[in-house]
Amino acid sequence: METFSSKDLALQAQKKILSRMASKSMVNMFIDETSSEILDELYRVSKEYTKNKSESQKVIKNLIKIAVKIGVLFRHNRFSPEELVLAQDFKSKLHNGAMTAISFYEVEFTFEKDVLPDILMECKNLLLRLVEKHLTPKSHGRIQHVFNHFADPEMLCQLYDPKGSLWPHLQKICHGLNKLIDEGKL
Template sequence: MDDENNNSTLGGGPINAQSLALRIQKKVASKMSNKNMAKIFIDETSGRLLDNLYKLVKDYSGSKKLAESILNDIIKVIVKIGILVKNEQLSSDELKLCNDFRQTFHLFAKSALSFYEIEYTFDQKHLHNLLVSCQASMHSIIKFHLTDKSKNRVDNVFNFFSDITFLEDIFKNHKYSTQMQVIVDDARKLVDDGLL
């Protein structure tokens, strides 16, 4: 076999440059996706919101490791989905699921803001159900594109934030009121700007 033929196969099959490039992008994104890298690509308000979610998770759980894991998982999943969208890897049905996810997550954000801002309206079950719906949509979007490790990242994030006890504590326990107010202020700005 000559060199040209040797260069055209990888593992016995033809090289698909687009597929290879996509795999490399996802691998690089996975290695580079952390809080500091995210700040390069996101606006100041979103960065501050992520920082304060990290602090809330750390204070609530008492675990810096868990807070770092949750934050890294959020960033990695967002970056990988961004790569899929940018490279037009999602089918029309999956793009519709992305839109459904955005609408449900927007409803979650608006509901959470309303529950925080208006006394005696809090409904943790409603927030829980919206997050569970978001989680299911996310799994449908990534099912054929991302690894089991990425799917576990989705579960790690949504299982933590949709936990009824967590929701109850952060909305009703005054211990978290200062952190929640900062998160609510940034989330309100992102919702008003159409970014969340």
């Protein structure tokens, strides 16, 4: 018996189309202004740290693609109850990471080089488990790429250096994270 489902086909097409439209103008349709500003600052941090514009664009584009695809899966109720528990664990861990990032910024001399990378790796692993049955290996690679990129301890050390060139970006990122937390979005 053939297992054709127009609903599955439509979902697949929607994910494919959205992944090809991960441009700045399309981001504004799916991501709120504050999140967009945070993404812009993350791009600037990446670009300044790596000195590689195309790599920085790619990592942000991958981040957007993953966020949009997961949003589509969620809106189409594709996650099982067990996966929804993983999603909640991911959200909680991400919130914890945001609070830690903000705390390191706001309280002098509290930054610890290994803490944020550990949190980001835990987030990555939870997210990979969540989408394991739903996204392609290419999308899994995008998740790996994004989290590995931003969990770079040396980049984080430069970001959290109050005298460093990345510090102004951190200020804007933390301001945005605080706003998302206050609005209950993170």
